[in-house]
Amino acid sequence: MITYQKTKEMKAYVFPGQGAQFVGMGKDLYEGSEKGKELxxxxxxxxxxxxxxIMFEGTEEELKQTKVTQPAIFLHSVILALTSDDFAPDMVAGHSLGEFSALVANKTLAFEDALKLVSQRALAMQKACEANPSTMAAVLGLEDEVVEKVCEAINEVVVAANYNCPGQLVISGSNAGVEQAxxxxKEAGAKRVLPLAVGGAFHSxxxxxxREELAKAIEETNFSEPICPVYQNVNAAPANDVATIKANLIAQLTSPVRWxxxxxxxxxxxxxxxxxxGPGKVLQGLVKKVERKMEVAQL
Structure with a gap:
């Protein structure tokens, strides 16, 4: 159990990443709020x-296209936050793509600018996946250090990519690298090792x-001082400084998500x-696995 000082109520808001999409997502926000419809x-x-x-009435296949999935999850999360009466964060974080949603929520990025970046990110990632066929796999029931050592010993590109919760880590790399890992x-004692249905080796x-393509777009985008700290994927540390936030956001695509x-x-x-x-309840589950007594909720 983590010990911490409880001086006052501090609300953390977290934003999901790719994989949380579902057909019909955001429809209630469009129909139930004038501001939501406008956005x-x-x-x-x-x-x-x-x-x-596509979000409201498309097929699962259409929704799975990277150029659709990432903006769709971003829009659901951000519009939910922007149309909520009780959204008052003391700190924010997002899982991978969700970091862009978090940066709109804490007013670092304008809605329009962040959406453009998310769209560019999705297309750049798609291109990188097509250029280098690659994949990811979830590893359950092993210590992080064991997974890292196994990956390091393989003579192919394969790295620890998502530290999701204790005992659940995702690896990412070339098809051969992931296969060997x-x-x-399994030999090292993992309970389960599951290949993931993803387009490529994200966070590797x-x-x-x-990363290079997105870096240029991020540098050209206006970032403002945030209203509360964002805990970023690359180092799991709080950031309030615009230059730091930008640098960490650029590094994110090739670095692990330290959730x-x-x-x-x-x-x-x-x-x-x-x-x-945003869509789904994945992050609530991961928070509970880190600290089972923590209070979790959905906005």
Whole structure:
């Protein structure tokens, strides 16, 4: 159990990443809020296609396209936060793609600018995946250090990519690298090793072309002083400084998502509850695995 000082209620808001999408997502926000409808229509205009049609009534296959999935999850999360009466964060964090949603929530990025970056990120990642066929796999029931050592010993690109919660780590790399690592991890005593249905090796060195492309776009985007700290994926540390936030956001694509460490640090720094903003309940489950007594909720 993590010990921390509870001086006052401190609300942490967390934003999900790719994989949380579902058909019908965000429809209630569009129909139930004038501001929500306005923001969705603005998004259709910015993206140059009616993403709302796919989100509300498309097929699962259509929703799975990277150019759709990432903006869809971002829009659901951000519009939910922007149309909520009781959204008042003391700290924010997002899992991978969710970091962009968190940066709108704490007013570092304007809605329109962040949506453009998310769209560019999705397309750049798609391109990198096509150039380098690659994959990811979830490893259950092993210590992080064991997984890291197994990956380091393999003579192919394969790295620890998502530290989701104790005993759950995702590896990422070339098809051959991940395949070899899966065998070695089973031998090392993993309870389960599951290949993931993803487009490529996210959060690995194979995303370097996408990182370079996104870096240019991030540098050209206006970032403002945040209203509360964002705990960023690359180092799990709170950031308030614009230059630091930008640098960490650029590094994110080729670096691991340190989610376990992020949740621990938010609790140590005083978080008394975690509210998930967006589709699904994955992050609430991960928070509970880090600290089972923590209060979790959905916005």
């Amino acid at each position: 969705f229509e603005k998004a259709n205009e910015i993206l140059g296609f009616r993403i709302t049609d 899966m065998e070695k991890l 060195p194979l995303m370097e072309p996408a 376990t460490q992020t949740v621990k640090n938010m609790i140590i720094d005083g978080a008394t509850s975690f509210t998930e903003v």
